[in-house]
Structures are given as C-alpha cells and as structure tokens.
Amino acid sequence: MTRDACLALDAADALAPLRAQFELPPGLVYLDGNSLGALPKSVAARLHSVVSEEWGRDLIQSWNTAGWLELPRRVGDKVARLVGAGEGEVVVADSTSVNLFKVLSAASRLARADHPERRVLVSERSNFPTDLYIAEGLCRDLGWELVLLEPDELPGRLGPDVAVLMLTHVNYRTGRMHDLAALTAQAHAAGALTVWDLAHSAGAVPVELGRADADFAVGCGYKFLNGGPGAPAFVWANPRHSDRFWQPLSGWMGHAAPFAFTPDYRPAPGIARYLCGTPPVLSLAALECGVDSVLAAEPVGGMGALREKSLALTTLFARLVEERCAGSGLELVSPRDAAQRGSQVCLSHRAEGESGGYAIVQALIARGVIGDFRAGDIPSSDILRFGFTPLYTRFVDAWDAVEHLREVMSRGEWREPRFHRRSAVT
Amino acid sequence: MTRDACLALDAADALAPLRAQFELPPGLVYLDGNSLGALPKSVAARLHSVVSEEWGRDLIQSWNTAGWLELPRRVGDKVARLVGAGEGEVVVADSTSVNLFKVLSAASRLARADHPERRVLVSERSNFPTDLYIAEGLCRDLGWELVLLEPDELPGRLGPDVAVLMLTHVNYRTGRMHDLAALTAQAHAAGALTVWDLAHSAGAVPVELGRADADFAVGCGYKFLNGGPGAPAFVWANPRHSDRFWQPLSGWMGHAAPFAFTPDYRPAPGIARYLCGTPPVLSLAALECGVDSVLAAEPVGGMGALREKSLALTTLFARLVEERCAGSGLELVSPRDAAQRGSQVCLSHRAEGESGGYAIVQALIARGVIGDFRAGDIPSSDILRFGFTPLYTRFVDAWDAVEHLREVMSRGEWREPRFHRRSAVT
Numbered sequence: 021m022t023r024d025a026c027l028a029l030d031a032a033d034a035l036a037p038l039r040a041q042f043e044l045p046p047g048l049v050y051l052d053g054n055s056l057g058a059l060p061k062s063v064a065a066r067l068h069s070v071v072s073e074e075w076g077r078d079l080i081q082s083w084n085t086a087g088w089l090e091l092p093r094r095v096g097d098k099v100a101r102l103v104g105a106g107e108g109e110v111v112v113a114d115s116t117s118v119n120l121f122k123v124l125s126a127a128s129r130l131a132r133a134d135h136p137e138r139r140v141l142v143s144e145r146s147n148f149p150t151d152l153y154i155a156e157g158l159c160r161d162l163g164w165e166l167v168l169l170e171p172d173e174l175p176g177r178l179g180p181d182v183a184v185l186m187l188t189h190v191n192y193r194t195g196r197m198h199d200l201a202a203l204t205a206q207a208h209a210a211g212a213l214t215v216w217d218l219a220h221s222a223g224a225v226p227v228e229l230g231r232a233d234a235d236f237a238v239g240c241g242y243k244f245l246n247g248g249p250g251a252p253a254f255v256w257a258n259p260r261h262s263d264r265f266w267q268p269l270s271g272w273m274g275h276a277a278p279f280a281f282t283p284d285y286r287p288a289p290g291i292a293r294y295l296c297g298t299p300p301v302l303s304l305a306a307l308e309c310g311v312d313s314v315l316a317a318e319p320v321g322g323m324g325a326l327r328e329k330s331l332a333l334t335t336l337f338a339r340l341v342e343e344r345c346a347g348s349g350l351e352l353v354s355p356r357d358a359a360q361r362g363s364q365v366c367l368s369h370r371a372e373g374e375s376g377g378y379a380i381v382q383a384l385i386a387r388g389v390i391g392d393f394r395a396g397d398i399p400s401s402d403i404l405r406f407g408f409t410p411l412y413t414r415f416v417d418a419w420d421a422v423e424h425l426r427e428v429m430s431r432g433e434w435r436e437p438r439f440h441r442r443s444a445v446t
Numbered sequence: 447m448t449r450d451a452c453l454a455l456d457a458a459d460a461l462a463p464l465r466a467q468f469e470l471p472p473g474l475v476y477l478d479g480n481s482l483g484a485l486p487k488s489v490a491a492r493l494h495s496v497v498s499e500e501w502g503r504d505l506i507q508s509w510n511t512a513g514w515l516e517l518p519r520r521v522g523d524k525v526a527r528l529v530g531a532g533e534g535e536v537v538v539a540d541s542t543s544v545n546l547f548k549v550l551s552a553a554s555r556l557a558r559a560d561h562p563e564r565r566v567l568v569s570e571r572s573n574f575p576t577d578l579y580i581a582e583g584l585c586r587d588l589g590w591e592l593v594l595l596e597p598d599e600l601p602g603r604l605g606p607d608v609a610v611l612m613l614t615h616v617n618y619r620t621g622r623m624h625d626l627a628a629l630t631a632q633a634h635a636a637g638a639l640t641v642w643d644l645a646h647s648a649g650a651v652p653v654e655l656g657r658a659d660a661d662f663a664v665g666c667g668y669k670f671l672n673g674g675p676g677a678p679a680f681v682w683a684n685p686r687h688s689d690r691f692w693q694p695l696s697g698w699m700g701h702a703a704p705f706a707f708t709p710d711y712r713p714a715p716g717i718a719r720y721l722c723g724t725p726p727v728l729s730l731a732a733l734e735c736g737v738d739s740v741l742a743a744e745p746v747g748g749m750g751a752l753r754e755k756s757l758a759l760t761t762l763f764a765r766l767v768e769e770r771c772a773g774s775g776l777e778l779v780s781p782r783d784a785a786q787r788g789s790q791v792c793l794s795h796r797a798e799g800e801s802g803g804y805a806i807v808q809a810l811i812a813r814g815v816i817g818d819f820r821a822g823d824i825p826s827s828d829i830l831r832f833g834f835t836p837l838y839t840r841f842v843d844a845w846d847a848v849e850h851l852r853e854v855m856s857r858g859e860w861r862e863p864r865f866h867r868r869s870a871v872t
Contacts (some may be wrong), residue, residue, distance in 0.1 A: 043502040052506045059502035067493055067728070075674055076469040076485035080478045088675055115723025117697030118544060150698035150723065153711035157696040168709065193707075242724065248501055249514055249727035270583040271543030272576035281619075281820060283571065283594065285579035297541020297576065298668065301675035302493070303726040348822065361686060390506060394707060 021340065021419075029415040034320045035329050039412040041313045042246075049389045049417045049424070054220055054364050054407025057246030060313040061305050070305045076219055091304045092252075092273070098311045099245070099254045102323060103218060103237065104228035105285075109256055112304060113273075116219055116253040117150045118239045122267035122294050123236035123255060124158050124186065127213045128129050129265040131183035132162075135211060138183035139164045142212075144171060148192045151217055155186055171196065174203065178210035185212050189227065190220035190362030193394050193403050195334075195354040197225065197362045201232040208233070219243060222254070223314040224330065224363035224409070229256055236261070244363065244409060245314060247307030255294045262290045271296030313411060329410035330363040333418055337365050337406065340422040348429035349376070353403060367404040377402040380438035383428040389421045402438040447766065447845075455841040461755050462747050465838040467739045468672075471652045474816045475843045475850070480618075480646055480790045480833025483672030486739040489732050496731045517730045518678075518699070518721055524681045524737045525671070528749060529644060529663065530654035535682055539699075539721050539728060542645055542666045542679040543576045548693035548720050549681060550584050552611065553639045555691040557609035558588075561637060564609035564649035565590045568638075570597060574618045577643055581612055593860040597622065600629065604636035611638050615653065616646035617789030619820050619829050621780040623651065623759075627658040634659070645669060648680070649740040650789035650835070651755065652749040653684055662687070670789065670835060671740060673733030681720045688716045697722030741835060755836035756789040759844055763791050763832065774855035775802070777830060793830040803828040808865035809854040815847045 030036055043059045044050060050058060074082040083089050096110035105112070113119065124141075131138055141159055143152065145168040152168070159166040169177055178185065185207040190197045204214045214327075216237040221227050223244030229237055235258050241251030266287040272278045273295040276286045287293035317326050338352050349371035355361045369377045381393040381404055391406040406421065428434050456462055468484045470476060476484060500508040509515050522536035529536070539545065550567075557564055567585055569578065571594040578594070585592040595603055597617075604611065611633040616623045630640045642663040647653050649670030655663055663686050667677030692713040698704045699721040702712045713719035743752050762780050775797035781787045795803045807819040807830055817832040831849065853859050 043498070043501050045505075048505075050505060056501075056506045056509075058505065059497065063609045064494070064497055067497060068490070071485065071490055071493060071674075071732075072469070075482075075489075077471050079471075079474075079476060079484065080818065081811070082675070083482075114540065114544065115697065115726075117699075117723035118540065118695060121695055128553040136536055145695075148698075148709050149701070149709060149711075152709050153701065156711050157694045161694060227718065248497075249508070250724045251728070252726065253723070268583045268587060269544060269582075270579040272574075272579060273543075275575070275579065279821075279863060281575050281822075283578050284573060285575075285582050297543035297679070298676045299728040300541075300678065300726050302732055303729045304676070306497075386505070392506065395705075396707075397768055 023416065023419050026415040026419040031429065033329065035317060035325060035410060035412070038316055039414065041316060042412045044412060047388055051406040051408065051413070051421060052157030052390045052392050053409030054243055054405065055392055056242055056249060057244060057310060057409065058412055060246055060309045062309040062312065063248065066305050066309050067302065070302060074278050088299070088301050091301060091308070093297050095304060095308045096254060096291070097313060098308070098315060099222065102314060103222055103239065104230050105255070105256050106230060109259060109291055111291050111295055112241065112252050112254045112256050112307060113299065116217065116238050116252060117154055118269065119238040119253050119255040119294070120151055120154045120217065121158070122269055123215050123238055123257065124155060124184070125267045126257065126261065126265050127184045127215055127236055128162055130261060131213060135273055136185065138169055138211070139180045141184045141186060142167045142169065142174065142177055142182050143186045144174070144188070144191070145169060146191060146193055148217065148219065151186065151188060171198065175206050178207055178212055180211065182210060182212040184215055186215040188217040188219060190225065192220055193366065195322040195362045195366050197360050200227065200234065204234045205231045214434065220362050226323065226327050234258065241307045241310065245307065248303065248310065251303055251307040251310065252300060255291070257291055257294065259290065262293070266293045269296040273297060273299065304375050317411065326410045330408055331358045331361070333408040333410060333413055333415065334361060334363065334365045336415060337418040337422065340418065341367065341425065344422055344426045345429050350429065363409065364405055364407045368402060369404065375402040376434045377404050378442065379434040379439040380404060380428055383434045383436070384424055386439070387424045387428070389424045447720055449842065449845050452841040452845040459755065461743060461751060461836060462840070464742055465840065467742060468838045470838060473524045473814055475847045477815065477817045477832040477834065477839070477847060479835030480669055480831065481818055482668055482675060483670060483736060484834065484838055486488070486672055486735045488735040488738065492731050492735050493728065496728060504785055514725070514727050517734070518725050518726060519718065521730060521734045521737060522680060524734070524741060525648065528740060529648055529665065529682065530656050531682050532656060535685060535717055536680050537717050537721055538678050538680045538733065539725065541681060542643065542664050544695065545664040545679050545681040545720070546643065548695055549583070549641050549683065550581060550666055551647065551693045552683065552687065552691050553610045553641055553662055554584065554588055556687060557639060558589045561609060564607055564637070566607045567612060568593045568595065568600065568603055568608050569612045570600070570614070570617070570619060571595060572619055573614050574643065574645065577612065577614060593816065597624065601632050604633055606636055606637065608636060608638040610641055610841055612641040614643040614645060616651065621788045621790040621792050622657065623786050624655065626660065630658045630660045635699065646788050646790070653751050658685065662710045666775065667733045667736065672736030674729065674736065677729055677733040677736065678726060681717070683717055683720065685716065688719070692719045695722040699723060699725065702767055743837065756834055757784045757787070759834040759836060759839055759841065760787060760789065760791045762832065762841060763844040763848065766844065767793065767851065770848055770852045771855055776855065789835070790831055790833040794828060795830065802860050803826040803830050804868070805860040805865040806830060806854055809860045810850055812865070813850045813854070815850045
C-alpha cells in the first residue's frame with residue numbers, strides 16, 4: 021500500500037463527492053466525527069434563514085408558517101430511514117440521556133405490568149457512563165438490580181429475572197459492535213425487553229430496528245448525523261409498545277392536543293408521547309441539515325455503501341498502523357472481525373510500563389490529525405480513538421494520519437512535556 | 447391621552463434606546479414577547495461565529511477553546527442576576543418541562559426524607575398545563591395527591607399534609623402574579639417546600655429567589671429572555687438543598703467529573719447536578735445573546751426600571767381599551783392591582799352570547815398587531831393575550847394596538863369568516 025494507491029481508491033470511490041457537502045479546514049485530517057460530526061455547508065444558510073426570516077421577521081407565526089411545530093417529527097422521519105424504522109416511529113427531542121430515561125421508564129412499566137417478578141436490568145460494564153448513570157438512578161427508584169457484564173457474558177445472563185437488556189450498539193471506547201438482531205432475539209426468547217443506544221451507530225452502520233423487532237432505541241444527533249454540538253437526540257419505540265404506556269416526562273408537546281391547554285395529561289398516540297417540552301428550533305434546524313447530509317448517500321447506495329466504505333477505511337487504517345508503527349507500543353483494541361467493528365478504530369499504547377495515549381493524541385492534534393483520547397478506569401485501558409465518517413473521510417486521510425502517527429512515535433514526539441498537559445475535554 | 451402624548455412618553459423614556467438591540471419588522475406592533483421574544487441583533491453574528499469558526503473550523507476542540515462546556519453555567523450566572531439568585535446557583539439546560547421534573551423529583555425526595563407523612567402537592571388549577579402534566583405523572587408514581595385550587599384558596603390549603611407548593615409566578619392566561627415571597631413564607635410556615643415556575647417572570651418582573659428563601663425554581667429562555675424558539679430553560683435550587691439530593695435525570699454533564707468516565711454516578715456539587723446531557727450549543731449561544739439584551743438594562747435601572755415601564759405600558763393599554771373600545775364586549779381579565787399583574791394584559795370577549803376572541807386576534811394580526819389567543823376549558827374563559835416587553839415595546843405601540851383593536855371592533859371586522867379559520871398554534 022502506498023499513498024498513491026490511497027489516492028486511487030478515493031478517485032474510484034462513488035461516495036467521494038459527498039465530502040463536498042462539508043466545511044473541512046484545508047489540511048486537517050479529522051478523525052473525530054464519532055464525537056462531533058463536521059459542519060455541513062448547508063447549515064449557515066439554513067440558520068440564517070431560521071434566525072432572520074422565521075424568528076426575526078415572522079416571529080411567533082413561524083410555529084405555524086415555518087413548520088417549527090412539525091420539526092421533531094419531520095426530522096424524526098428522516099432519522100427513521102437511517103435506523104430501519106418506519107415513518108412516524110421516531111421523534112427528535114431532548115438529549116440522549118433524557119431520552120434514555122424516557123424509554124427505560126417506559127420499558128420498566130411494561131416489565132412491571134407483564135412480569136413483575138423480573139427486577140434486573142442488564143447492561144455492559146463499559147457502556148457509556150451516562151447510560152449507566154441513568155439506569156443506576158432508575159434501578160434505585162424501582163428497587164431493581166443493575167447487573168454490568170462483559171460483552172461475552174451477556175447472553176448467558178438473560179435469565180427469568182431479567183426485565184430489560186440495555187446496550188449501546190457500538191461501544192464508545194472500543195468500537196466493538198454488538199449483534200443487535202441476535203441479542204434482541206436472545207433477550208426476547210428469555211422474556212426480556214431491549215433498549216438500544218445508537219449513539220455511535222446512526223449514520224455510521226446499518227441498523228434494522230424494525231427487522232430485529234427491538235423494543236426501544238435512542239441515539240445522538242451530533243456524532244455521525246453531523247447535527248452540531250449538543251444537537252437534539254432521537255427516540256424510537258416499537259409501535260407495538262408505543263401506545264401502551266407513557267413516560268414520566270409528560271410535557272405538553274407529548275400531549276394529544278398541546279394547544280387545547282387541558283389540565284389533564286392525555287398522551288399523544290404513538291411516538292409523539294415521547295416529546296416533552298418546546299423543541300429547540302435552532303438546534304433542530306441544524307440537525308436536519310446534518311441528517312440530510314447522510315441521506316444524500318441514498319442515491320449512491322445509502323447506509324450499505326457507507327458501511328462498505330467505513331470498513332474499508334478502518335481496515336486500511338488498522339493495517340497501516342500495525343505495519344508502519346510496529347514496535348511503537350501501539351496495539352489495536354477494536355475488533356479485527358469486521359462484523360464486530362463500528363466506524364472507529366481504537367488503539368492502546370504501552371511503553372516502558374506507562375500509557376502515552378493522551379500525549380500521542382495531543383501530538384497528533386498539533387500536527388493537524390484530530391482523534392481523541394478516553395481515559396480508562398485503569399491506565400492500561402486508556403484508549404486512542406479514531407473515528408471514520410465515510411461521508412467525508414478519504415482513504416488518503418487514513419494514510420496521512422498513520423504517517424503522522426508513525427513520525428510522532430518514531431521521533432518520540434509524544435514524550436514532549438507540552439503534550440502531557442490535560443484540558444477539560446480530550 | 448393622545449398618540450402624541452404617547453410619543454412624548456417614549457421620547458422621555460430612559461429605556462427607549464434598548465429597543466435598538468432588536469430586529470423588529472417595520473410597522474409591526476409586536477405584543478407577543480411573552481410567547482416568543484423578539485430577535486436580538488447580536489444573534490446573527492454570534493451564530494455565524496459559533497457555526498463557522500467554533501464548529502466548522504475548530505471542531506471538537508471548541509469544547510475547550512470556545513468554552514462550550516461552560517455555557518450552561520456561564521449563561522446560568524447571567525440569568526441568576528435577573529431572578530435574585532447568586533453566582534453558581536443557576537444552570538441553563540433542557541426545557542422548562544424537563545427542569546420541572548428535576549426539581550419536583552428533588553423536592554419530593556427532600557419531603558419524603560424529612561416529612562414522609564406529607565403526600566400532597568398543591569398547585570393552581572389554571573397553571574400552565576405542562577406543569578400540571580409533569581406533577582400529575584410524578585404524583586402518580588409517588589402515590590401523592592395533586593390538589594388544584596384557585597389562587598385565593600392556596601394559603602388556606604397549606605396544611606400538615608402538604609409536601610410541595612408548585613406555582614407559576616405569573617399566570618400564562620390571566621397575567622395574574624402571585625406574591626412569591628409571601629406564599630413562600632406561608633408554605634414554609636406550614637412545613638411545605640416551594641417550586642416556582644418563572645416562565646413569565648424572568649426578564650419581565652423583579653424576582654428575588656434568594657431574599658424570599660424559596661426552594662426551587664425553573665424558567666423559560668424564549669419568552670422575556672429573548673433566547674429564540676425553544677431556547678433552553680434554566681433551573682435554580684436553594685444552595686441549602688442543592689447538595690442533599692439529586693434528581694433522577696442523572697446524565698453525565700451533572701457528574702462531578704464527566705470526563706473521568708467512571709461507571710458510578712457521583713453528582714457534581716451544587717446546581718451542576720441539575721445538568722443532564724450534552725448542552726445544545728447553538729441554542730445556548732442564541733440564548734446568551736437574549737439574556738445579554740435584558741442585562742443591557744442594568745446601567746439604566748435594571749429590572750426595577752423595566753418593571754416600572756412594564757406597569758406603565760400595561761396600565762396605559764388597559765385604560766385605553768376600556769376607554770376607546772367601550773361597549774365592544776371586551777373585558778379586562780388581568781388584575782387592575784399593579785402588584786398582582788405580570789407584564790401582560792389579558793382580555794376576554796363576549797358579544798351576543800359568543801366569544802370572538804380568536805377572530806379578534808386574527809383580525810389584529812392581519813393589521814400587523816401581534817398578540818395571541820388561548821382557549822379556555824369553557825368558551826367564556828377564552829383569552830386574548832397582549833404581552834409587553836419593556837425592552838422593546840413603546841408607549842406608541844400600546845396606542846396603535848388599541849386603535850387597531852377599536853377599528854376591528856367598531857367595523858365588525860372580526861366577524862369576517864377568514865378570521866375564524868384555526869391554525870395549530872394561535
């Protein structure tokens with residue numbers, strides 16, 4: 021493999037023109053779209069219109085005339101196309117954490133009604149912490165037990181006491197991807213409900229919520245959906261559950277008739293009951309641009325083609341690291357098996373007994389290669405993360421990133437004290 | 447009173463120059479800032495910078511370099527100055543509905559710990575519905591009773607069974623304002639906690655949360671704070687409570703060390719534990735512009751001066767309606783007593799046995815006078831609302847609005863069928 025061979029791959033890539041949708045600083049190799057997606061060029065004009073015309077000129081009337089009230093459903097329908105859900109099954113609202121609270125609350129109500137003897141919520145030990153925090157609080161209130169396991173231990177623990185299996189489809193640290201369909205089937209066979217966090221999946225890997233007959237799902241708008249910092253999140257409930265219970269964040273936007281201003285809560289039919297307060301229109305408008313940037317892949321193969329390119333990129337990057345940075349103490353943490361890999365490559369680093377992960381990432385950033393670092397409970401679990409967004413990441417970016425990494429390691433650049441100063445977010 | 451006299455009032459008004467902060471369509475009389483505040487001119491440039499530079503150019507690094515992570519606290523500290531709270535006591539996050547869920551959950555935990563025998567939540571029958579919906583859901587989960595009363599019945603009901611008194615300071619329909627300090631003192635004397643919704647107060651009337659020693663408060667960013675459609679809301683907890691319990695939306699941003707990624711939830715000290723998910727940066731940036739537009743009144747008297755002008759405007763408007771629209775079937779619903787009036791004037795209408803409220807508002811909108819309409823449970827409780835934002839509403843606006851109203855009524859314009867067609871939001 022050579023840099024020219026990578027350029028040839030880009031030249032032959034049917035998805036390559038999609039990169040022109042994004043503002044990307046010249047010379048930067050951005051491998052952090054798994055944390056914050058790049059800026060779609062359409063956002064500036066859209067926000068200008070929302071601010072100047074819809075808010076500034078038309079003011080309150082825009083709730084009707086500009087369709088503000090429909091945004092959570094309209095953008096939800098677009099997200100649905102990316103996660104294998106049907107029209108009217110997804111809404112965009114609040115944050116992933118808040119939506120997880122809603123669906124876990126709904127799932128626990130279903131479980132208590134149908135199987136009151138089940139009082140265990142099973143999840144993965146290295147799940148994203150906010151998921152565990154929300155589950156921890158709910159379990160305390162419910163008197164349930166939260167059981168945290170390693171991925172391979174999950175199927176064996178799905179016994180008659182398990183009410184809910186809550187998992188993040190693609191692990192934020194390792195990039196390891198669960199088999200959503202298989203685990204859903206195993207949970208159902210054991211009588212448990214499933215709650216999936218698609219934060220690192222939506223827009224990154226194909227998801228078939230409906231085909232898998234999963235129960236609930238939430239996901240993030242600002243990673244592979246390119247919705248902007250802190251973009252609203254999405255929530256899905258299997259239609260067979262959505263009318264049965266509602267969630268305790270029973271705000272007026274989830275009411276069957278919000279503008280009737282009736283004193284009693286009457287949940288809207290279907291997924292709309294997972295709405296709560298007034299939608300943040302500016303952030304939602306930007307998110308719609310982001311979701312549209314992913315849907316733009318539909319004419320050239322959609323999520324299937326994106327997945328194929330994503331795997332080609334991550335396979336190439338991992339192979340180049342192992343070949344060109346051999347002996348540097350870097351090791352592949354992400355699964356070698358493509359079926360178990362999301363759209364990121366994670367490395368760990370050990371040299372002379374210590375992890376240089378943080379400093380290596382900082383040295384790369386100084387060279388214009390943006391990845392990120394996630395500290396672990398123990399030093400050896402420190403992770404260097406490199407996200408690959410097939411919409412805008414090129415094969416030559418993978419090559420260039422590894423070349424910079426090779427130089428950072430071979431020149432000992434990462435040992436420089438300036439790369440060891442910690443900032444709040446890394 | 448004449449139009450010229452109103453122009454003279456505007457010429458003598460020390461707050462008049464603050465109007466230049468806003469984009470307001472020429473010729474429009476905007477009396478709906480109690481529903482959606484006008485657009486501060488600073489928003490366009492701020493959002494352009496956040497989008498193009500912070501998101502587009504600096505990408506993930508802006509969490510550190512652009513202070514995104516600090517936004518909820520920084521804007522919260524600014525809001526604190528408007529509601530009589532201290533630095534570090536307010537954060538901006540989520541929606542009013544979600545924040546109400548947080549503080550009601552925290553209040554109920556305090557009540558259950560200190561007074562388990564108290565199992566009643568008291569509120570006002572005509573409170574904003576989302577507040578009642580959230581309370582209804584929580585009471586059901588807690589096995590508590592939700593007691594809804596008329597304003598005058600409240601003090602008499604604060605008995606030994608009451609755990610929490612939850613009120614909206616200024617009623618969204620009538621504009622009637624509770625005496626926050628007196629009701630808080632009465633509730634405390636009866637052993638109950640207080641939760642205040644400041645949706646129609648923050649930026650509109652002086653609020654002294656600290657001086658009143660209230661317990662919890664939430665409020666809205668998109669009304670008198672001019673933060674834009676669906677702007678994030680704010681939340682305050684009395685520092686004496688904030689470290690004692692936390693709320694069940696225990697997301698990672700409310701963790702003591704969000705980026706340590708520890709599996710166990712450990713709430714941040716103080717109000718930061720009322721944060722949950724990743725903050726919506728675009729909407730927060732616009733909100734900061736809005737809050738700044740209110741703080742710009744500080745050199746010319748701040749909330750005291752704004753209140754004085756607000757009362758002068760609402761008194762003038764009410765008086766002009768009664769004088770110039772006499773016999774039209776319009777009646778003042780808002781309190782005549784200034785001490786009981788927020789920053790809006792509400793009217794009802796009856797003519798030949800029916801309410802023309804909706805159509806009158808539509809006829810006014812067609813003439814460029816923007817108020818709004820709120821339907822009641824019974825037709826006679828239909829309300830025409832006119833909000834007065836002293837930052838940008840002029841005395842001549844009050845005059846012109848009433849002149850249009852007079853013509854709508856005297857010419858029977860409101861009877862035209864085109865003004866009776868309903869849209870989703872009115």
